[in-house]
Amino acid sequence: MRWFNHVAVAGSIAAVIDPGMVPLAMLGSTAPDWMEWIGSTAGRKVKHRTVTHVLLTWLTAAAFFLLVWDFRGWGVAFAVGAICHWLQDSLTVTGVPVSWWSDRRTTLLGGRMRTGGMGEYILSGVVVLACGLAVFMFRAPDTGFVPFFRNWPELYREGIVDGAEWRAHRFEWF
Ligand SMILES: [Zn+2]
Structure with missing residues (x-):
């Protein structure tokens, strides 16, 4: 899978959950690949789609950040x-390992996609569109208020928050 598609898909899924997650989700979306690169420059040759591509590792990390500790939700x-x-990556021919004991790689949906092929761009396009639609639909219909974005200037104008509160929060977009 190309990085462009990893970034596009993770970024739009994160936008549906919480726009504040987008930058870190984008960084994480390419992490399994750039971590291989870091490992290799640090002198430990990391084979492609091995240790950094184990699903269980990332699920464990997500659970840890959700249940034990996190900093502003960045970890999760x-x-x-x-x-x-x-x-x-699991949709591609090569597949990826599920657990630390996997001696083979798993593919989902038949693993028919080829890295760099048309398929992954079409898939990303569909995911981005669906997420865009979801963000659009979750807005309250009458106010156009997107629940994730607290619209401080608007609240101020409507007299819901006072001036001091507005000044304190005006640069918070999430
Ligand atoms: Zn990868």
């Missing part, structure tokens, strides 16, 4: 991005 966003990466 990163892990969600990496899980998206795994799911996308």
Whole structure:
């Protein structure tokens, strides 16, 4: 899978859950690949789609960030991005390992996709469109209010928050 598609898919899925997750999800969406690269430059040759591509590792990380500790939800966003990466790679012919004991790689939906082929771009397009639609539909119909984005200037104008509160929050977009 191309990085462009990893970033596009993880970014739009994160936008549906919480736009604040988007940057870290995008970073995480390419992590399984760039971690191989870091490992290799650090002198430990990491084979492609092995240790950094184990689903169980990323699920464990996500569970840890959800249940034990996280910083502003960044950890879980990163892990969600990496899980998206795994799911996308699992659609390709080569497949990816599920657990630390996997002696073979798993493919989903027949693993018919070829890296760099048309298929992955079409898939990304569909996911991005669906997520865009979801974000659009979750808005309250009368106000156009997107629940994720607290619209501070609007609240101020409507007199719901006072001036001090508005000044304190005006640069918070999420
Ligand atoms: Zn990969």
